[in-house]
Amino acid sequence: MLDLDVFLQQLITGLSNGMIIALIAIGYTMVYGIIELINFAHGDVFMLGAFLALTLVGALGIEAWGPSGQVAGVAVLLVGSALFCGSLNWSLDRCAYRSLRKSSKLSLLVSAIGCSFICMNLGLFWGGVPMEVFAGGNAAAAPKDFPALIPQVNLLGDGFLRITPADLLVWAVTIPLMIGLTIMVKRTRLGRAMRAVAQDPVAASLMGIPVDRVIGATFFIGGALGGFASVVYSLYNNTIGFQMGTRAGMDAFTAAVLGGIGSLPGAVLGGLTIGCVRAMSDQYLELRWTNTIVFCILVLILIFRPNGLLGATRREKV
Amino acid sequence: MSESLLEVSNLHASYGSIEVLRGVSLHVVEGEVVSVIGSNGAGKSTTLMSISQVLVPRRGEVRFAGESLLGLRPDQVIQRGLVQVPEGRRVFARMTVLENLSMGAYLRTNPADVTRDLKRVYDLFPLLGERGSQSAGTLSGGEQQMLAIGRALMSRPRLLMMDEPSMGIAPILVSRIFAAIRQLNSDGLTVLLVEQNARAALGLSKRGYVLETGSVGFEGPSADLLNDPRIRSAYLGD
Numbered sequence: 359m360l361d362l363d364v365f366l367q368q369l370i371t372g373l374s375n376g377m378i379i380a381l382i383a384i385g386y387t388m389v390y391g392i393i394e395l396i397n398f399a400h401g402d403v404f405m406l407g408a409f410l411a412l413t414l415v416g417a418l419g420i421e422a423w424g425p426s427g428q429v430a431g432v433a434v435l436l437v438g439s440a441l442f443c444g445s446l447n448w449s450l451d452r453c454a455y456r457s458l459r460k461s462s463k464l465s466l467l468v469s470a471i472g473c474s475f476i477c478m479n480l481g482l483f484w485g486g487v488p489m490e491v492f493a494g495g496n497a498a499a500a501p502k503d504f505p506a507l508i509p510q511v512n513l514l515g516d517g518f519l520r521i522t523p524a525d526l527l528v529w530a531v532t533i534p535l536m537i538g539l540t541i542m543v544k545r546t547r548l549g550r551a552m553r554a555v556a557q558d559p560v561a562a563s564l565m566g567i568p569v570d571r572v573i574g575a576t577f578f579i580g581g582a583l584g585g586f587a588s589v590v591y592s593l594y595n596n597t598i599g600f601q602m603g604t605r606a607g608m609d610a611f612t613a614a615v616l617g618g619i620g621s622l623p624g625a626v627l628g629g630l631t632i633g634c635v636r637a638m639s640d641q642y643l644e645l646r647w648t649n650t651i652v653f654c655i656l657v658l659i660l661i662f663r664p665n666g667l668l669g670a671t672r673r674e675k676v
Numbered sequence: 677m678s679e680s681l682l683e684v685s686n687l688h689a690s691y692g693s694i695e696v697l698r699g700v701s702l703h704v705v706e707g708e709v710v711s712v713i714g715s716n717g718a719g720k721s722t723t724l725m726s727i728s729q730v731l732v733p734r735r736g737e738v739r740f741a742g743e744s745l746l747g748l749r750p751d752q753v754i755q756r757g758l759v760q761v762p763e764g765r766r767v768f769a770r771m772t773v774l775e776n777l778s779m780g781a782y783l784r785t786n787p788a789d790v791t792r793d794l795k796r797v798y799d800l801f802p803l804l805g806e807r808g809s810q811s812a813g814t815l816s817g818g819e820q821q822m823l824a825i826g827r828a829l830m831s832r833p834r835l836l837m838m839d840e841p842s843m844g845i846a847p848i849l850v851s852r853i854f855a856a857i858r859q860l861n862s863d864g865l866t867v868l869l870v871e872q873n874a875r876a877a878l879g880l881s882k883r884g885y886v887l888e889t890g891s892v893g894f895e896g897p898s899a900d901l902l903n904d905p906r907i908r909s910a911y912l913g914d
Contacts, residue, residue, distance in 0.1 A: 560762070
């Protein structure tokens with residue numbers, strides 16, 4: 359039996375998680391759009407963003423800042439993780455990808471997989487740092503509790519449905535970022551340069567566009583969006599771990615492919631779809647089937663519609 | 677000989693292990709139109725790409741306005757006023773005509789100058805003004821060529837290198853594009869014109885070079901090249 363309020367509740371959860379997935383998916387799709395690389399390290403950069411956020415919570419003692427101070431604390435985490443993940447992603451491009459621009463796509467892909475391993479192991483070390491927020495570093499690989507800095511009350515009172523401030527936080531962070539990014543890509547000088555490089559890097563360089571710098575900026579922006587996503591994810595789900603990037607990465611990559619890789623609206627549509635599919639699968643099938651279903655979607659899309667939902671009609675890259 | 681604006685000497689370049697240029701030397705004096713003709717695969721486009729530093733030359737020297745360009749990035753070459761209209765036009769198909777033109781002005785900092793140059797481009801090719809908000813991919817080949825030239829002009833070049841502006845274009849538009857090149861030159865623009873359409877190119881230029889499998893086979897005043905029997909039979913279809 360399909361209970362309407364259960365269904366709606368899962369829809370809310372699915373859409374909130376979907377927005378987070380979409381924000382990560384944009385990082386995949388932007389980088390793919392501009393240099394046709396699946397940046398496998400992106401999910402792990404996202405994971406390290408969550409570790410930085412938890413470290414900041416412990417180091418700054420944000421839990422003790424009181425209710426209004428914690429809002430400021432969340433802002434600090436958002437900015438800190440965004441800058442950190444943006445810089446990290448930029449560094450990956452600078453150190454591991456840039457020198458391979460003229461090599462085969464396969465070399466670039468292998469390099470990205472290597473970066474993913476390195477980042478994941480950094481997360482494993484980081485989790486073993488003897489800080490109280492990491493449970494004293496007792497078990498580096500163990501999942502860490504992320505403190506609920508956002509109150510877990512139901513804004514709808516005692517209604518059947520539950521919308522928490524954490525849901526609102528997800529939407530308040532992700533929607534403006536997506537709108538801002540769209541405007542940036544459409545209207546600004548950097549955005550136009552990114553689109554030009556995506557379409558024809560040689561022609562772009564002949565216009566005087568510093569191609570490598572534009573690609574670097576794309577990595578920074580994609581990484582920064584992953585950083586925002588990592589903080590929102592941690593506050594929404596309250597558990598982080600060094601392997602979280604793998605699952606989030608797979609969800610987001612599937613979302614990007616489902617929407618049409620290279621397409622910004624496609625990444626958002628794909629993210630929301632995957633978020634809802636996960637929520638519904640958790641509710642109506644079983645938790646253990648959810649990852650399988652996401653993976654099946656990825657395989658089916660790659661076989662039957664490799665351009666994705668929006669890819670065929672609209673191939674706006676970046 | 678007066679001081680050259682562009683001086684290319686003994687240029688060698690390869691794609692992978694395939695050597696394409698084997699010692700190309702040429703020069704362009706300020707105010708000239710110089711043409712480079714040659715058959716497919718002779719290395720005409722490779723020469724331009726090596727001058728623009730998109731392809732890093734193996735050996736040789738490229739000097740522009742007295743300064744060596746070797747070791748610069750392509751965008752730094754453009755910044756110095758040496759601009760290329762690439763073969764096959766390469767307009768940004770999924771951007772509008774106006775956005776394409778604004779990409780040409782990417783390095784410009786004074787908006788008033790850019791607006792003035794945009795008006796000049798629209799005067800030269802009025803069609804671009806009418807199609808400003810249209811996606812460049814929907815233009816015809818000839819219109820895209822006009823856009824590619826206009827886009828390059830937006831960077832305010834001192835020397836404009838054009839790679840096969842007549843390729844794949846309706847004859848009526850070819851003559852319009854060549855008329856535009858002539859007008860640009862009479863307004864003071866120096867032009868290096870690479871063409872397979874040897875007759876049209878030599879008709880426009882003062883001097884010419886004939887490229888043969890990676891090096892210069894003949895060079896001289898265009899009139900002499902047009903009358904040379906070897907060139908007539910090989911490149912002019914006589």
